Amino acid sequence: MVGAPIAPHPAAIAPKETFVLNLGPQHPATHGVLRIKMTMDGEYVDRAEPVCGYIHRMHEKMGENRTYAQFLPNTGRIDYLSAMHYTHAFVSVVERAAGIQVPPRAEFIRVITSELNRISSHLVWWGAFLLDLGGFTPLLYAFEDRERILDLLEGITGARLTYCYYRFGGLCNDVDDTFLEGTRQFIAKMRPRLKMYRALVTDNIILRKRLIGIGPISAELCRRYGATGPVLRGSGVTYDVRKAEPYSVYPELEFDVPTFPEGDSMARYLVRMEELAQSLRIIEQALGKLPSGPVMAEKVPRVLKLPAGDFCFAVEAARGRFMVRVVSDNKEVPYRVKLRTPCLSNLSLFEEASRGLFLADALALLGSLDLVIPDIDR
Amino acid sequence: MNETVPNPAPPLQAVDYRLKGYHLEAMVAPDQVVPAARAMDEQGFSLDTITGVDWLAQEQMEVVYDYFHPARGLRTVVRARIPRDQPEIPTISGVFPGANWHERETHDFFGIRFLEHPDLSPFLLPEDADFHPLRKDYTA
Amino acid sequence: MNALASNAAAFLDAEPWRLLVWLAALLGFVALNAAYLVWVERKSAGRFQRRPGPTEVGPAGLLQPVADGLKLMAKQLVVPAGADSALFRAAPLMVIAPVLMGLAVIPFGRGLAALDLNVGLLMIFALGSINVMAIMLGAWASRNKYSLMAAGRMVSQNIAYEIPMLLVVTTMAMVTGTLDLNQIVAQQAGAFWHWNLFRLWVNPLMPVTFLIYYACMLAETNRAPFDMAEAESELVAGAYTEYAGMGFGVFFMAEYANIVLGCSLATVLFLGGWHSPFGLLPGLAWFLLKMYFLVFSVIWVRWTFPRTQFYVLLNLSWKILIPVSLLTLILSAAIIKIPKALS
């Protein structure tokens, strides 16, 4: 374990006798139905070409065939691990276009639930990533904590994954004291757990050897491919939609945008681990500032018609920038709904970033991108 | 293409961010999307997404290029309209490699051909798909 | 009646029969171990992960291995199209056989060994290498790219780890002056500071030697964090990808049998074999206690750490384990020889 990991020497790749390895669509490391056509030179990846579309559901066409309210349940099913953020973006774009003022209590609750959702999403990633790296136990620890969040959110929304909790103009129902008290207890329990995660996994020499210096992605590469979220922040760029295009009540809350300049898999890992702590911080503040009042705007028309034009709204989802573009022609149903999902852009750089890596390292890189395949395929 | 920030080559217009969700927008001729992309690239913008809108009534297809600036938080939208019966537009994947997949997807959904694109095979649709579901005259 | 019994006893004590009975017993021991170590592994994994593990089949899931075994036996043995059928079928047998033979020389108690061979240590390592070749052949015969990559990894991994392991064993042979496992244990009689692990006066680096042996054992038995041959998140199931039913079952058994062999050898070499640290209990019980503690630690390691990369694994062997084990070898030699030369 002395010295730097063997970098793939160009000469090692030069005389090519390659073979094609079809990784997926059923493979333990692709977390769902992603297929990667790998051209391998022994253990080196010569070319890794992702093949998408295995779970394509055409949400965008569905959007053109139903009213705004009817499309709402779809938003929780694009990236099912980050349902709150996606619903947030969609309700906000409609509120923006229709000029609906959301009561502050509703916005604070949106922030609290969104950040809880971010934590639960990052916990799934953490467990699944460790599973990619061959460590099984952290997954179960992560799920133990995630279960607490799911219980809390199920208590107020009635669902554990596809919450569909936000409505145009507010929320479908108010939170109760059980939720608020439970969230406070969760924060108190989660902080020592983060320390445990650090001791068990982050500081572990095997993990560090597997991640440090592996799969470097530069800020420039991210920019050319439009990568966002922890991938971009792991390349040292302080870009977070919550700060860059502030929305909801995030400007009233204090939090840091963790960045790590190294750009390797470890940097992306550390960004997400740090974001767990930051989300706890946001939730704690939001709970403290939570105003009383209604959770639904007073004047929300029963039949929503947006003015003609196109409207965008972006949020910082757990995996990066998620943007909804709605083109309206002043009818009850949208003329066009475009969903800009972070995983698509994040995966698109994989081909370039994985060139010349070992198979195991390429899979570590793939895991560090934190992909949710339905989010790519929509 | 030589001018700088306040007024890059495409005639950028400021729009109300709070209403629209983007700061600047420009409508360019179809042959100007590549220079526009290059200008965006020079300004340090990153490609957000590419998509289409099918304006059936006007017999036109709109191609929408969304950009965001990772450092300054600026959002820019560049649009181009092409005739619906001959939906062709140059690719910008030479400028932003990330455009490759977005253009493939737009080709899938709208049948817009991106000229000189390296590979326009179906991306999200089945590999033998010859239909374009987001066209307004498409019925299953 | 009595005469018949003593006749039978004498008959069974005669050489070829005694060995056969022993081998049959060992076979049973290995099968039982493989089956119930899977249970122990699943239960322990459950405990480490705060869940109950198997509970449904029998009390506390105790019949789970039986159910699993029946299921595996009921499954079809699929030989992939274009695979080398003969090699494909032979590989599982070739994996399990050397382990059984290796166990034959392990002294489980005073005089309790199938074969009292004076070069027992040599025999274990001579046979141990077949195991690698067998898995490699099985993987190659599978005609599967994942298996082939796993085979490549396995061979280089085992070559890399055989060396430090043999250096460690050579050190032990030098310290004890014999290759007879019975004698090695006999030398460690007395309280626990007589165990080789704590005999720092013959070699101050003895605990390090033990750790090297332990790491090499993990690598040789393809256990996490060195389970390159299986590497389920990279190579699906590595060398075993194409094996179904009992073909896979035998590989599985061999894995656990290898762990038992490795831990038994560690007990003999370092932990005083059947000697108890403070009386109580018979020797066999102490041997099994020590051996199963080591087995548990192997399971414990597996459910704690992620997998290493392949090249880190090789780096660890060539850059750390081999130099350090060479150092301990030289140190032991010096400690043994220098006083003699001086006197």
Place this chain on the structure above:
Amino acid sequence: MNALNEIYSGFNSLLVGLRITLGQFFKPGVTVHYPRQTLKIPRRYRGHIELVANPETGKPLCFACKLCERACPSDCISLEGVKLEGDKRKTVASYQLDFTKCSLCGSCVEVCRDGAIRFSRDYNLAGVAKEAFCMDLVQRLREQLAAATPEAPSPKRQAQPEIPHPRFSPALARARNDAPPAAVPGPAATVAAARMTPAFGAGSMDALLPRLGPPATGRAALPDAHCVGAKQGEGSIP
């Protein structure tokens, strides 16, 4: 020296990891042993929908305004009402829920102004054929009422009592596949009855299929006969 230090700290990190997992080893488990143990279902649990009966008359509160049908994003609700003599409003005669298409979004419950539908507390839904998930909620309500105590469940969702699910027992599982057992007093019976609707019992398929209406082509009983067929059978419901 640096290398030695790295080896030491690396080795130490391994020991720390082992200590943590061993600590967890001796802590009690955190899982719930389903189906022997179940968790309490939260008050707002979004199951599939069911009709609410008027506590006095025992008739469904629903008067077939069809708001829910229109709100449904997946077209899984189709209902018909009849105007009975002497009534001011319509009464629901058939309420078909195609649960195979339902995404449990709850829009229908939200638009219902009279609290005539609510979420049921069924969660372990499993069936062997698609038809088992095409339910007639009017029929379901009738069976629920027949199995329940004279006091029909309160129409208000909020007033629904929080009842832990009965512990799993083979007898119960068997009972669910057969006819509903005799009415047992108490709210637990209501829930138990709700969970025993024939629609989800394996043995109830035969009971359900005739309700799919006159098989136009004689294929209605085949697995691919879809719920749409259920609409044809509206006339058979009084």
